[in-house]
Amino acid sequence: MSTVAPQPGASAISEDPLLAWRKEFPILDHTTYMISHSLGPMPRRVQTALQEFANTWATRGIRAWEEGWWMMPVTCGDLIGSIIGAPKGRVVMHQNVSICQSIVTSCFDWNGPRNKLVTDGLNFPSNDYIYHGLGRQGAEIVSVGSHDGMTVRLESILDAIDERTQLVSISHVAFRSSYLQDLAAITARAHEVGAYIVADLYQSAGIVPIDVIALDLDFATGGSVKWLLGGPGAGYLYVREDLDPKLRPVATGWAAHAEPFEFVGGPIEYAPDIRRFLNGTPNVPAMYSARSGYEIVNEIGVPTIRAKSKRQTDRLIALADEAGLAVRSPRDSEARGGTVILDVPNGREVTAELGRRQILVDFRPGAGIRIAPHFYTSDDEIAHTIHELRSIVGP
Numbered sequence: 461m462s463t464v465a466p467q468p469g470a471s472a473i474s475e476d477p478l479l480a481w482r483k484e485f486p487i488l489d490h491t492t493y494m495i496s497h498s499l500g501p502m503p504r505r506v507q508t509a510l511q512e513f514a515n516t517w518a519t520r521g522i523r524a525w526e527e528g529w530w531m532m533p534v535t536c537g538d539l540i541g542s543i544i545g546a547p548k549g550r551v552v553m554h555q556n557v558s559i560c561q562s563i564v565t566s567c568f569d570w571n572g573p574r575n576k577l578v579t580d581g582l583n584f585p586s587n588d589y590i591y592h593g594l595g596r597q598g599a600e601i602v603s604v605g606s607h608d609g610m611t612v613r614l615e616s617i618l619d620a621i622d623e624r625t626q627l628v629s630i631s632h633v634a635f636r637s638s639y640l641q642d643l644a645a646i647t648a649r650a651h652e653v654g655a656y657i658v659a660d661l662y663q664s665a666g667i668v669p670i671d672v673i674a675l676d677l678d679f680a681t682g683g684s685v686k687w688l689l690g691g692p693g694a695g696y697l698y699v700r701e702d703l704d705p706k707l708r709p710v711a712t713g714w715a716a717h718a719e720p721f722e723f724v725g726g727p728i729e730y731a732p733d734i735r736r737f738l739n740g741t742p743n744v745p746a747m748y749s750a751r752s753g754y755e756i757v758n759e760i761g762v763p764t765i766r767a768k769s770k771r772q773t774d775r776l777i778a779l780a781d782e783a784g785l786a787v788r789s790p791r792d793s794e795a796r797g798g799t800v801i802l803d804v805p806n807g808r809e810v811t812a813e814l815g816r817r818q819i820l821v822d823f824r825p826g827a828g829i830r831i832a833p834h835f836y837t838s839d840d841e842i843a844h845t846i847h848e849l850r851s852i853v854g855p
């Protein structure tokens with residue numbers, strides 16, 4: 461079995477300066493880490509951050525709330541905001557995307573004449589489950605299917621959006637195929653007919669440049685454990701500022717109240733700002749464990765990350781073609797996120813064998829083996845992954 465040098469020399473770093481970041485990720489010393497579409501590697505500095513959480517609790521006790529913890533869903537959200545182009549104070553943290561999507565859909569009345577929710581057939585299952593549940597409240601769910609299991613025709617989505625549409629939901633980059641959707645065109649169509657749009661950015665934020673303002677999105681959701689290199693339990697929700705006065709999420713809690721520490725019962729009086737999309741006690745340790753990744757992504761800059769990702773995913777596809785492996789993600793890097801999917805026989809077993817060879821990738825039924833370089837990946841690791849895959853699959 462061939463191996464690759466875990467830490468690059470000075471000449472490799474001068475050719476690819478992003479490789480200097482490798483020392484920040486302990487797991488790269490012994491593992492070829494091609495799985496940041498699922499769980500990114502832990503930045504070394506997370507240990508210090510979690511120690512800081514423990515020290516704060518130990519030494520400040522309950523005062524920690526007013527000294528920063530209570531506002532962390534917003535201050536931490538600002539770090540995400542700078543990655544997705546949101547202004548300060550427009551992103552709040554929640555436990556996960558599933559909760560954020562439930563909050564968004566709870567802002568609408570699904571019983572009236574505008575009761576249609578249009579979603580793409582490649583959306584993440586959680587989102588589908590939430591939408592189909594809205595059927596009980598009167599919603600009509602229109603899921604625009606994929607004709608090839610990999611992409612969804614833009615025209616089909618645009619055609620499905622009409623004057624009865626309340627909300628359009630799009631997975632910016634599909635988790636199954638890495639297909640990158642045309643959010644600008646879909647948003648324009650949604651707004652043309654008076655519908656709202658929510659984009660799930662989980663598979664794009666941190667690897668594909670995004671500007672929620674330029675795109676004119678109404679809502680965006682995402683999480684931290686993938687390209688943003690954060691710990692679990694730190695999902696995020698962006699809401700366009702001018703929508704605050706119009707939206708009254710039914711999925712709510714005391715942190716969304718204008719004066720939560722007055723503890724007033726009865727119907728809620730929503731906070732006038734982004735806090736109206738909060739619910740209960742925030743997941744403080746999760747935010748401590750997630751911030752380091754956002755800082756690193758902000759420091760490098762997503763356009764720099766994207767340029768390398770396009771080059772390396774193109775290279776992966778070229779090597780897969782040479783090896784005769786079937787590619788199940790778009791070939792045009794403009795229409796692809798950061799992952800390449802290869803369909804090989806017995807993909808689950810092959811994935812397990814790659815794991816035994818210290819190459820981490822994953823397998824999704826109906827799709828194939830998902831392989832994702834990130835900014836810390838060396839070109840040698842790209843070649844190594846395909847070499848090992850080829851040796852397992854055979855000629």
Ligand SMILES: Cc1ncc(COP(=O)(O)O)c(C=O)c1O
Pocket residue numbers: 555556557558559584586631633634635660661662663682683695
């Ligand atoms: C595109 C996308 N959306 C949502 C999710 C699930 O998010 P959560 O577990 O935060 O609800 C995933 C995760 O795997 C995903 O890839």
